[in-house]
Amino acid sequence: MTSAFVLAPETTIAVIGAGRLGTVLAGALRAAGFDVRGPLGRTDEAPETDLAILAVPDGAIADAAATANSTKTAHLSGATALDAVDFSIHPLQTFTGTEPPEVFHGIGAAVDGRTDDDTQLARDLARALGMTPFTVDGRATYHAAASFASNFVLTVLDTAEQLATAAGVENPRETLAPLVRQTVDNWQRGGANAALTGPIARGDEATVARQREAADDKALFDALATATRALKDRA
Ligand SMILES: NC(=O)c1ccc[n+]([C@@H]2O[C@H](COP(=O)([O-])OP(=O)(O)OC[C@H]3O[C@@H](n4cnc5c(N)ncnc54)[C@H](OP(=O)(O)O)[C@@H]3O)[C@@H](O)[C@H]2O)c1
Known part of the structure; x- marks a missing residue:
């Protein structure tokens, strides 16, 4: 034994x-x-x-x-x-x-x-x-959640950094980080639907269109905007 x-x-x-x-x-x-x-x-x-x-x-x-x-x-x-x-x-x-x-x-x-x-x-x-x-x-499902929470967040943050740099923002990471931290805190407290602000949450599609014009990666912008509209409409 x-x-x-x-x-x-x-x-x-x-x-x-x-x-x-x-x-x-x-x-x-x-x-x-x-x-x-x-x-x-x-x-x-x-x-x-x-x-x-x-x-x-x-x-x-x-x-x-x-x-x-x-x-x-x-x-x-x-x-x-x-x-x-x-x-x-x-x-x-x-x-x-x-x-x-x-x-x-x-x-x-x-x-x-x-x-x-x-x-x-x-x-x-x-x-x-x-x-x-x-x-x-489900291990694969769980691991996908981890990638969305870390790896894909970095992909999005890198895009934000590039756009801020193109707009002439000095120290873009330091300048954007408080916005990122507050967003994560709000999500942790009440979930994404309650935490969502900005032009999509306000239904301001004219502003969304101007942002899209400025974005280099239209495919990424469109995918995220579509997913964010769905998030806004979620009960
Ligand atoms: N990093 C994270 O954030 C993280 C978080 C959670 C879980 N994990 C898990 O932790 C594990 C390792 O990930 P990691 O990010 O630490 O990878 P990593 O930085 O790429 O390190 C892997 C190491 O293993 C060595 N290695 C490869 N084959 C080997 C062998 N047969 N015998 C001895 N050493 C060998 C590699 O050596 P060479 O450089 O010579 O190839 C390298 O030093 C993965 O299963 C990953 O899913 C990682």
């Missing part, structure tokens, strides 16, 4: 992948008191550990899992199935590789496991890093 895997300070954890998340995660696991190896690069031999966390691109998870030398394996991907690992923890945050260990405190983490014990292990590890674990029904 195999005994249940119990997470403890003496648990040895290998972090495989020394990129954006692997670097930050290894530091945070150390700060949480675990015995950590890594982050390990692709030329490092996988050490024998209790747990290997694969912080590699989604497409490299199966290969990294095959060379891991651990009792349990986990990945950090929001969209990838559990075929190659025992469990998954997807921290719902964006990591560039320079964040301090505290970046995990208070954020959510989507967890999943092959067995109930594995899911519990994922929950325990998430909590040990200060995250709040939750489960989702």
Whole structure:
């Protein structure tokens, strides 16, 4: 009979992948008191550990899992199935590789496991890093939500920055940031429909047409304007 895997300070954890998340995660696991190896690069031999966390691109998870030398394996991907690992923890945050260990405190983490014990292990590890674990029904749907909340927001903000620069605004990011933050605060409090202001919310299509004329990327403008009209009309 195999005994249940119990997470403890003496648990040895290998972090495989020394990129954006692997670097930050290894530091945070150390700060949480675990015995950590890594982050390990692709030329490092996988050490024998209790747990290997694969912080590699989604497409490299199966290969990294095959060379891991651990009792349990986990990945950090929001969209990838559990075929190659025992469990998954997807921290719902964006990591560039320079964040301090505290970046995990208070954020959510989507967890999943092959067995109930594995899911519990994922929950325990998430909590040990200060995250709040939750489960989702559709991993791809959940991950699409994360991309809309982070990646696509950046695409929109970059367009705003370019237009502000073209209009002669000095320090466009600093100047636009308070507007962005207030918008996010309003959305968090009451949802997008209640937070929506501006010419589309006012039904001022003449102003929308002037904005469209000024915008370089008409396809992006039209797609967002159409979606924003639908948002305004939503009960
Ligand atoms: N960054 C985020 O904001 C974020 C947030 C949540 C979840 N995640 C998840 O975290 C995982 C890693 O993402 P990331 O953004 O940290 O990617 P990343 O910055 O591209 O880093 C991936 C690292 O893995 C290395 N690698 C690739 N194959 C390997 C192998 N077989 N063995 C050892 N190392 C290998 C790469 O090395 P080379 O440079 O040599 O290719 C690179 O250093 C992904 O599953 C992603 O979905 C990321």
